[in-house]
Amino acid sequence: MTHGNLLTDNPELYEARFPDAERLAGRWAEDCLRRHGAGPRVLDMGCGTGRDAAHLHDAGRTVTGADLSEAMLAHAGQRHPGPTYVRADLHGFDLGRAAFDAVVCLDSSLLYCHTNAQLDGFLTSCRQALAPGGLLVAEMRNGAYFLGRSDLLDTPTVNAFTWQGTAHRSTTTLTVDRTAQLLRRTRVWTSDDGTTPVEQRSAWRLLFPLELRHVLTTHGFEVLELHDGPGPRTEPLWREGQLPRLSTDADRLHVVARLTSAR
Ligand SMILES: C[S@@+](CC[C@H](N)C(=O)[O-])C[C@H]1O[C@@H](n2cnc3c(N)ncnc32)[C@H](O)[C@@H]1O
Secondary structure: OOOOHHHHHHHHHHHHHOOOOOOOOOHHHHHHHHHHHOOOEEEEEEEOOOHHHHHHOOOOOOOEEEEOOOHHHHHHHHOOOEEEEEOOOOOOOOOOOEEEEEEEEOOOOOOOOOHHHHHHHHHHHHHHHHEEEEEEEEEEEEEHHOOOOOOOOOOOEEEEEEEEOEEEEEEEEEEEEOOOOEEEEEEEEEEOOOOOEEEEEEEEEOOOOHHHHHHHHHHHHEEEEEEOOOOOOOOOOOOOOOOOOOOOOOEEEEEEEEEEOOO
């Protein structure tokens, strides 16, 4: 295979493998923005395919979608027009001071901040990008969920699918790096087109609810909501009108925070 990451190198495949036909993630984000009275200017950091950014645009917002992947940005511009798409690194970005009323960061994009310095860089950038009273809305894996859940780790799981006439197979193993506080994923791709198997490694920060609350507070945010669902990737799924629980026990973490002191 010539690709390093079959899914993010092929945004069409990404959308096919992780469908969100009902635009639940975008709808959930819009619901958070509306409930907390956010202004119209939204930055979607780690926008990926652009489907959530486009939903927010269709809901009447002025949206900028930002991502590091050129492939994702090209796909977003073609398939999900409306927002402005720009290349930016969530570890540190400058898209204008007080240029946004909200930053959204969906599907664990925030957890690409692996180190404390990267997390500080992200929140410092958000603080500069947001107007006073601006919101941060994020949805991600819950690090706390992995405490005592060794059944999820160290055992390979296999997934097979056919895309554009080629049968692909991925073998995925999750491990916890306790020192770095990272969930590491090793995925080996094989396919029936005779190409050499490729090993792809990814990692997400294991961020704990109280740690997230603390770092947000330190960066001048007031935490309005911090909970494990219902949300766009919970079981059962979030439905319009449902309010958040108070617990942070299940596998997804959702946060809404307001910037109370600008820099
Ligand atoms: C799980 S995907 C987001 C999915 C998106 N919400 C969707 O549904 O299409 C995570 C995204 O974060 C992006 N990403 C990873 N590291 C990044 C960084 N340092 N800065 C900006 N984007 C990054 C990836 O390119 C990818 O598009």
